[in-house]
Amino acid sequence: MDITTLIKLTNGKLITNTKTEDIDIEFAMASDLMSDVLTLDTVNTMLITGLANLQTIRTAEMSDVHCILLARNKKSTPEMIELAEQNSIIIIESASALFKIAGILYGNGVKALF
Amino acid sequence: MMKLDYKIEGGDFTNAGHASSEVKKVLKKLNVDPKITRRVVVSLYEAEVNVVAHAYRGEIFVEISTNKIIIKLVDEGPGIHNVDQAMEEGYSTASEEVRQMGFGAGMGLANINKNTDELNIYSEVNKGTTVEMITYLDKN
Numbered sequence: 001m002d003i004t005t006l007i008k009l010t011n012g013k014l015i016t017n018t019k020t021e022d023i024d025i026e027f028a029m030a031s032d033l034m035s036d037v038l039t040l041d042t043v044n045t046m047l048i049t050g051l052a053n054l055q056t057i058r059t060a061e062m063s064d065v066h067c068i069l070l071a072r073n074k075k076s077t078p079e080m081i082e083l084a085e086q087n088s089i090i091i092i093e094s095a096s097a098l099f100k101i102a103g104i105l106y107g108n109g110v111k112a113l114f
Numbered sequence: 115m116m117k118l119d120y121k122i123e124g125g126d127f128t129n130a131g132h133a134s135s136e137v138k139k140v141l142k143k144l145n146v147d148p149k150i151t152r153r154v155v156v157s158l159y160e161a162e163v164n165v166v167a168h169a170y171r172g173e174i175f176v177e178i179s180t181n182k183i184i185i186k187l188v189d190e191g192p193g194i195h196n197v198d199q200a201m202e203e204g205y206s207t208a209s210e211e212v213r214q215m216g217f218g219a220g221m222g223l224a225n226i227n228k229n230t231d232e233l234n235i236y237s238e239v240n241k242g243t244t245v246e247m248i249t250y251l252d253k254n
């Protein structure tokens with residue numbers, strides 16, 4: 001799934017200036033537990049989370065996750081945005097609940113990991 | 115051989131992951147296989163966050179040679195009473211503060227164990243912990 005479609009489907013707002021054209025999402029993981037995210041060993045995987053802090057971005061960086069969707073109006077800080085942009089990571093914010101976002105994306109073909 | 119050295123402050127969740135990020139950049143520049151790089155930096159990041167979350171301060175020593183990467187984290191802190199128990203998935207003594215940062219699932223050490231070729235943990239209660247992680251570059 002490309003980022004434009006993803007944003008449209010989730011009623012999201014693109015926060016970062018990171019390039020989005022090269023990103024194609026195949027899998028998603030929804031979690032607020034960073035060690036859980038760090039077990040990922042797939043590529044083209046996005047993170048849907050309610051955890052918005054610098055370590056969310058660090059975790060994505062280490063796991064080669066290039067798209068983070070912050071659910072339920074969780075806001076990113078300027079430091080988070082800067083770190084994400086440095087690491088070619090996209091941040092999208094959405095007002096919808098994590099459950100709803102996950103359901104919509106799953107219904108539109110984004111795959112679960114387990 | 116290349117040697118890198120970083121300091122870590124306990125409780126500093128703003129800078130946690132800085133060393134892991136630097137090491138990731140170096141490994142990328144050295145053209146290390148991205149899969150191996152991910153395993154190394156995930157392990158290092160988990161270990162780095164453990165020092166921030168559970169210890170007072172620490173230092174990271176990285177040695178990159180052509181056939182292996184050795185990373186050692188030496189911290190001053192409370193130490194680990196029972197290392198076997200700490201390695202179990204789900205065991206955690208993380209504080210509420212640490213949990214609020216997204217950590218404390220009790221999965222870090224198990225994650226490190228899975229992602230390294232060799233893992234050695236030496237710990238002395240009320241003194242500190244040393245975590246040594248070795249990844250071989252040729253047999254992966």
Ligand SMILES: Nc1ncnc2c1ncn2[C@@H]1O[C@H](COP(=O)(O)OP(=O)(O)OP(=O)(O)O)[C@@H](O)[C@H]1O
Nearest residue numbers: 035164168200206207208217218219220221222223
């Ligand atoms: N450097 C350390 N100093 C003191 N205790 C530690 C250290 N590293 C780990 N521990 C102890 O081992 C436990 C398990 O560590 P582990 O990394 O597996 O889980 P966690 O840090 O609690 O949670 P998670 O890593 O999933 O965020 C910790 O809760 C803590 O009690």
Ligand SMILES: [Mg+2]
Nearest residue numbers: 160164222223
């Ligand atoms: Mg941990």
